[in-house]
Amino acid sequence: MLEPATPNPIPDQIQPPPLPIIVDDEPEFEISEILDSKIDNQHCACKLLYLVHWTEYEGPNEETSWILASELGHASELIVDFHSVYPAKSGPLSNL
16 A cells, blocks of 8 residues: 655755555556657557656656556556547557
8 A cells, every 4th residue: 555755854855766566566656647648669569658757756857757658557547538638649549
C-alpha cells in the first residue's frame, strides 16, 4: 500500500525520489498524468511514446519522461483519459 510522502523538513534540500511500488513482482513508479504523445521513428518495435509526469517527483528533469507505450500496460486508464481530452494526438489507434 502506498503511503503519503513526508513534507521536506528543511527548505531548499532536495528530497529523494519515492520508492517504487511492486506490480507483478517488478518495481514500478506511479504516473500521475500523461502530458503528451509523439511518434518516434528511431524505435523499431514501438514508435509511440508518452510524456508522463511521475507522482511525487520534484525537480526540473526528474518529474517527466518519455516512455514507450508498450511499457505503460498498467496505465491504460491514464492513456484513455489523455486521448479523450486530446483526440488529435498520436495514440494507439493511429497509423504507426
